[in-house]
Amino acid sequence: MAGKEPLVITGKDEMRRWSRSARAKGKTIGLVPTMGYLHEGHLSLIQESHNHADLTVVSIYVNPGQFSPNEDLSTYPSDFLGDVEKLKSVPGGVDVVFHPRNLYEYGQNDGMKQGENGLKRKEGKVVSCLENSGAGHETWIRVERLEKGLCGKSRPVFFRGVATIVTKLFNIVEPDVAVFGKKDYQQWKIIERMVRDLDFGIRVIGGDLVRDPDGLAKSxxxxxxxxxxxxxxxxxxxxxxxxxxxxxxxxxxxxxxxxxxxxxxxxxxxxxxxxxxxxxxxxxxxxxxxxxxxxxxxxxxxxxxxxxxxxxxx
Amino acid sequence: MAGKEPLVITGKDEMRRWSRSARAKGKTIGLVPTMGYLHEGHLSLIQESHNHADLTVVSIYVNPGQFSPNEDLSTYPSDFLGDVEKLKSVPGGVDVVFHPRNLYEYGQNDGMKQGENGLKRKEGKVVSCLENSGAGHETWIRVERLEKGLCGKSRPVFFRGVATIVTKLFNIVEPDVAVFGKKDYQQWKIIERMVRDLDFGIRVIGGDLVRDPDGLAKSxxxxxxxxxxxxxxxxxxxxxxxxxxxxxxxxxxxxxxxxxxxxxxxxxxxxxxxxxxxxxxxxxxxxxxxxxxxxxxxxxxxxxxxxxxxxxxx
Structure with a gap:
C-alpha cells in the first residue's frame, strides 16, 4: 500500500495559509512537532492526533535554539526522505509535513551574519541557545518553575528553547490540538503549563511512551x-x-x-x-x-x- | 449622537468565540490593548485600528504582572463606565470591549490562595511580577536585548509583564492587527520584535503620540x-x-x-x-x-x- 502522500511545506506564510484555509472549511488541525528521524513513538503520536483532529500536520525541524554549544546539534540524526516514507505508512497518513529551513532567520534586516554565532548547520545559518548581537532573534519564553528540575539542571537553557520553538510552531500552524510524547515527560508538562499560562487556544495531548520489544524507550x-x-x-x-x-x-x-x-x-x-x-x-x-x-x-x-x-x- | 454601543465581554472563551466567528465570516480584527482610563491618545489608536481592520476590540485590563510591589498598581486610575462612554464617542465606535477580571487565574487547581502573593486588588486575586509558589502562573516572555535599556533599567521586570500579557491577549483575541502607542516607544518596539521572533500572524501598528494643546504628552x-x-x-x-x-x-x-x-x-x-x-x-x-x-x-x-x-x- 503506497499510503497518502503528504504535502510538504517549507515556508511559514504558506503553512499559515494552508491552516487558515482548512479552518475556514470547518476542519480541525492536529500538530505533532518533531525533530525528525521518526520512529514508532512519533508514529503513535500521529495516530493520537487522528483521534482528536480532522487533519494532521507533522513538523520536522531540528531546533538549534534548544541545544547548548557543547551539545549534539551537529550530530543529531536526520533522514527527511525516510521520514516521509514512514509517514506514508501510518494508517490515515498525514496531511502536511512542515519542514522549514531556519525558523530564526527574519530576512535582510535580522542582523545575523554568516558564522556570527559560531554555530552553523550545513543547511544554513542558525542561532544557538545563546544571545547573539545585532537584530537577531532575542525573544525567549521561560516556564520558570517547571524548567528548573530534572533535565533543566544539566541543560539550563534547553526548555527555554523548547518553549520558544513550540510557540513559534503554534503561531505558524495555528492548530486546535498538539500532541507531545510522554517520553519527554518534563517537556510535555512544560508545554501544558505554557499553553495554560499564555492562553493558547490549543489542547495539549500527551501520547504514551513507546518501547522496543526488549523494553528500551524509543528515541x-x-x-x-x-x-x-x-x-x-x-x-x-x-x-x-x-x-x-x-x-x-x-x-x-x-x-x-x-x-x-x-x-x-x-x-x-x-x-x-x-x-x-x-x-x-x-x-x-x-x-x-x-x-x-x-x-x-x-x-x-x-x-x-x-x-x-x-x-x-x- | 449616542454612538455605537460596544459589546462588553469578560470571559476568555467568549472572547475567542466572538473572534473566531467574526473571522469565519471573513472579517479582520484589530486589537487595541489598554489599561483603561482612556484619553484622546487611546481614542486615536482606535481610529488607527479602523484604518486597518473591519472590526475593533479594545481590551481594558490593568495588568498586575507588569508592576513591581513598590509601584503604583493599587493607585492606577480606573473608570470603566466612563471609558465605555468615551468609546461610544469615537467615530465608528468599537465592536467589543474585552474587560477580563483576572487573566492570571486558572480555576480550582491554580494553587493561588487568596493573599498568597502579598499583592491584591479589590476586584480579586492577582499575581505580581514576582514568582509565587504552587501551581500559579509561571510562564514569562523576555525580549532580552530591547527590554534592558531605558525604562528597563529602573523597571527590570516591567517588559516581561508587558510581553506576557500582550501574548495572552493575542492568544485570546486572535486579532489580525494590533495597535500600540508610540508614546510607549520601547514597549511598541518590544512588541514588534516579539511578534517577529515568535511568528505571530499579527501586524503591529504604531500610533502617534498625542499631546494636550500645551504640549504635555497624554497619559x-x-x-x-x-x-x-x-x-x-x-x-x-x-x-x-x-x-x-x-x-x-x-x-x-x-x-x-x-x-x-x-x-x-x-x-x-x-x-x-x-x-x-x-x-x-x-x-x-x-x-x-x-x-x-x-x-x-x-x-x-x-x-x-x-x-x-x-x-x-x-
Missing amino acids: SRNVHLSPEERVKALSISKSLFNAKLAAETGKVNCKELRDSVIRAIHEAGGKVDYAEIVDQESLETLEEIKRPVVFCVAALFGNIRLLDNMEINV | SRNVHLSPEERVKALSISKSLFNAKLAAETGKVNCKELRDSVIRAIHEAGGKVDYAEIVDQESLETLEEIKRPVVFCVAALFGNIRLLDNMEINV
Missing part, C-alpha cells in the same frame, strides 16, 4: 548506541520496571527506590544524570510515594544521553 | 498631577521640542542635547530617570545623531512618573 538517539551499549542501556527500563513493581507492592520510600535504579545503571556501566521520583504535575521531588508520581531517569551510555520514565499511580 | 497618570506639577511637567515636552529643533538645524552631539533636556527638567523641579537618544530600531544609545533616532525621556514630578519622546529623522 532518535538510539541509533548512535553500539550493539553493546544498547544491551547495557536496558538496565534503565529494567530497573525502572522493578522499582514501579516494588512501589505498587508497598515500597514507598523514594530514596530506596532511587538507589536501586542508580545502582543498576552504574553496574551496567552507565552514568546517571538524574533518577528522580516527582509529583506528576508540579514535578517536585518527593520522599515518599503517597500520590501519583512519575519516576524520571536520564543516563548516559557512551556519549548518548537517554531518557526514560514511568508513571506510578498508587 | 492616564496625568490625572494625579497637581495643577502646579502639571505646569512644571511641561518642561519635558518643551525641552524635547527645543532639542529636536537644535538637532534638525545641525546640533548632533547627543551629550549636549541630553544635558539641555536634563537641565531644563531639573530646573523645573523634576527628577530625571533617563534622557537618552537612541537608534529607532535597536534602541542603542548614540553619541552623535547620524541616522533616525528617538529622544526618550522618563521623569518624575512629585511621585508621578511621566514618559515622553520625539523621533528625530535627520
Whole structure:
C-alpha cells in the first residue's frame, strides 16, 4: 500500500495559509512537532492526533535554539526522505509535513551574519541557545518553575528553547490540538503549563511512551548506541520496571527506590544524570510515594544521553 | 449622537468565540490593548485600528504582572463606565470591549490562595511580577536585548509583564492587527520584535503620540498631577521640542542635547530617570545623531512618573 502522500511545506506564510484555509472549511488541525528521524513513538503520536483532529500536520525541524554549544546539534540524526516514507505508512497518513529551513532567520534586516554565532548547520545559518548581537532573534519564553528540575539542571537553557520553538510552531500552524510524547515527560508538562499560562487556544495531548520489544524507550538517539551499549542501556527500563513493581507492592520510600535504579545503571556501566521520583504535575521531588508520581531517569551510555520514565499511580 | 454601543465581554472563551466567528465570516480584527482610563491618545489608536481592520476590540485590563510591589498598581486610575462612554464617542465606535477580571487565574487547581502573593486588588486575586509558589502562573516572555535599556533599567521586570500579557491577549483575541502607542516607544518596539521572533500572524501598528494643546504628552497618570506639577511637567515636552529643533538645524552631539533636556527638567523641579537618544530600531544609545533616532525621556514630578519622546529623522 503506497499510503497518502503528504504535502510538504517549507515556508511559514504558506503553512499559515494552508491552516487558515482548512479552518475556514470547518476542519480541525492536529500538530505533532518533531525533530525528525521518526520512529514508532512519533508514529503513535500521529495516530493520537487522528483521534482528536480532522487533519494532521507533522513538523520536522531540528531546533538549534534548544541545544547548548557543547551539545549534539551537529550530530543529531536526520533522514527527511525516510521520514516521509514512514509517514506514508501510518494508517490515515498525514496531511502536511512542515519542514522549514531556519525558523530564526527574519530576512535582510535580522542582523545575523554568516558564522556570527559560531554555530552553523550545513543547511544554513542558525542561532544557538545563546544571545547573539545585532537584530537577531532575542525573544525567549521561560516556564520558570517547571524548567528548573530534572533535565533543566544539566541543560539550563534547553526548555527555554523548547518553549520558544513550540510557540513559534503554534503561531505558524495555528492548530486546535498538539500532541507531545510522554517520553519527554518534563517537556510535555512544560508545554501544558505554557499553553495554560499564555492562553493558547490549543489542547495539549500527551501520547504514551513507546518501547522496543526488549523494553528500551524509543528515541532518535538510539541509533548512535553500539550493539553493546544498547544491551547495557536496558538496565534503565529494567530497573525502572522493578522499582514501579516494588512501589505498587508497598515500597514507598523514594530514596530506596532511587538507589536501586542508580545502582543498576552504574553496574551496567552507565552514568546517571538524574533518577528522580516527582509529583506528576508540579514535578517536585518527593520522599515518599503517597500520590501519583512519575519516576524520571536520564543516563548516559557512551556519549548518548537517554531518557526514560514511568508513571506510578498508587 | 449616542454612538455605537460596544459589546462588553469578560470571559476568555467568549472572547475567542466572538473572534473566531467574526473571522469565519471573513472579517479582520484589530486589537487595541489598554489599561483603561482612556484619553484622546487611546481614542486615536482606535481610529488607527479602523484604518486597518473591519472590526475593533479594545481590551481594558490593568495588568498586575507588569508592576513591581513598590509601584503604583493599587493607585492606577480606573473608570470603566466612563471609558465605555468615551468609546461610544469615537467615530465608528468599537465592536467589543474585552474587560477580563483576572487573566492570571486558572480555576480550582491554580494553587493561588487568596493573599498568597502579598499583592491584591479589590476586584480579586492577582499575581505580581514576582514568582509565587504552587501551581500559579509561571510562564514569562523576555525580549532580552530591547527590554534592558531605558525604562528597563529602573523597571527590570516591567517588559516581561508587558510581553506576557500582550501574548495572552493575542492568544485570546486572535486579532489580525494590533495597535500600540508610540508614546510607549520601547514597549511598541518590544512588541514588534516579539511578534517577529515568535511568528505571530499579527501586524503591529504604531500610533502617534498625542499631546494636550500645551504640549504635555497624554497619559492616564496625568490625572494625579497637581495643577502646579502639571505646569512644571511641561518642561519635558518643551525641552524635547527645543532639542529636536537644535538637532534638525545641525546640533548632533547627543551629550549636549541630553544635558539641555536634563537641565531644563531639573530646573523645573523634576527628577530625571533617563534622557537618552537612541537608534529607532535597536534602541542603542548614540553619541552623535547620524541616522533616525528617538529622544526618550522618563521623569518624575512629585511621585508621578511621566514618559515622553520625539523621533528625530535627520
